[in-house]
Amino acid sequence: xxxxxxxxxxxxxxxxxxxxxxxxxxxxxxxxxxxxxxxxxxxxxxxxxxxxxxxxxxxxxxxxxxxxxxxxxxxxxxxxxxxxxxxxxxxxxxxxxxxxxxxxxxxxx
Amino acid sequence: xxxxxxxxxxxxxxxxxxxxxxxxxxxxxxxxxxxxxxxxxxxxxxxxxxxxxxxxxxxxxxxxxxxxxxxxxxxxxxxxxxxxxxxxxxxxxxxxxxxxxxxxxxxxxxxxxx
Numbered sequence: 382x383x384x385x386x387x388x389x390x391x392x393x394x395x396x397x398x399x400x401x402x403x404x405x406x407x408x409x410x411x412x413x414x415x416x417x418x419x420x421x422x423x424x425x426x427x428x429x430x431x432x433x434x435x436x437x438x439x440x441x442x443x444x445x446x447x448x449x450x451x452x453x454x455x456x457x458x459x460x461x462x463x464x465x466x467x468x469x470x471x472x473x474x475x476x477x478x479x480x481x482x483x484x485x486x487x488x489x490x
Numbered sequence: 491x492x493x494x495x496x497x498x499x500x501x502x503x504x505x506x507x508x509x510x511x512x513x514x515x516x517x518x519x520x521x522x523x524x525x526x527x528x529x530x531x532x533x534x535x536x537x538x539x540x541x542x543x544x545x546x547x548x549x550x551x552x553x554x555x556x557x558x559x560x561x562x563x564x565x566x567x568x569x570x571x572x573x574x575x576x577x578x579x580x581x582x583x584x585x586x587x588x589x590x591x592x593x594x595x596x597x598x599x600x601x602x603x604x
Contacts, residue, residue: 385532414592423494423581423595424533431590469532476521476585477546478593480532 385470387481394460395489402484404470405452413446413453414471414478424469428455462488492516494596496582502602503572510568511599515584522565523593524557525581526550533581533595539565540587569601577603 384407394400404413412431416424428439430446430453437444443456457464467483495514503509515522521540525533536555537547541562551557554572559565569576579600583593 412590412592416595421597421600423496423583423597426592426594429592471532476538477523477535478525478533478583480534482530482532 385472385479385481387468387470387484389484390482391485391487393487393489394464396460396462398460399456399458400460400486401454401456402468403452403454404481406472407451408472409450410472411450412473413444414473415442415444415453415455416469416471416480417466418469418483419466427468457486460486460488464488494582494584494594496580496596496599498599499597500600500602502604504604505572505574507572508568508570509572509601510566511580511582511601513565513567513582513596515564515582516594518586519584519594520562520587521585521593522559523583523585524565524567525583525595527579527581527598528577536567536580572601572603574603577601 387404415427418424428444433450435446441458445454467485469483470481471478497512523538524536527533537557539559554570557567579598581598583595585591585593
């Protein structure tokens with residue numbers, strides 16, 4: 382199946398910092414999705430990207446669909462304590478999603 | 491706005507017992523998916539319904555697993571003769587029929603096998 386690699390695996394960030402994470406794939410995707418999961422909850426959709434090169438924002442979050450269609454980036458600006466969680470990238474293979482292993486974000490107050 | 495609802499949220503059972511989970515999707519969503527998530531990993535696809543038809547099952551879904559969506563609305567996932575390795579979070583998601591519409595997830599059922 383398709384392999385999605387996320388980096389970094391985890392990060393400690395200072396409140397107010399900007400952070401970046403990325404996701405690469407062995408295969409081309411036509412859609413990239415970014416989800417956030419908090420303890421004991423299901424993944425919540427943050428941003429959906431549908432076109433190579435597309436840059437989309439959702440509040441302090443910005444995500445980009447890589448030109449090669451094999452990667453995507455997520456940036457969080459001016460991080461706050463509630464940004465804590467695990468961020469997953471996902472790509473659809475027809476109707477089923479393949480997920481990366483996630484980037485765990487912990488914010489130092 | 492009613493999202494995807496899953497019950498129970500937690501299930502603890504002894505090895506060898508049968509368990510059943512329920513998922514109520516977003517009401518206008520025709521597609522329903524089950525995923526399994528273990529610690530430190532992203533969700534992995536198990537099976538998928540379009541209305542009441544189960545269209546694909548993953549290799550992860552052994553013979554002990556069965557899923558139904560009898561009237562094309564809610565779905566159940568049953569695990570028979572549970573094993574230690576079945577301990578995981580079982581997530582349900584739903585989406586519309588449009589291929590570019592993303593899946594929305596419930597909060598999952600966490601299964602612990604003693």
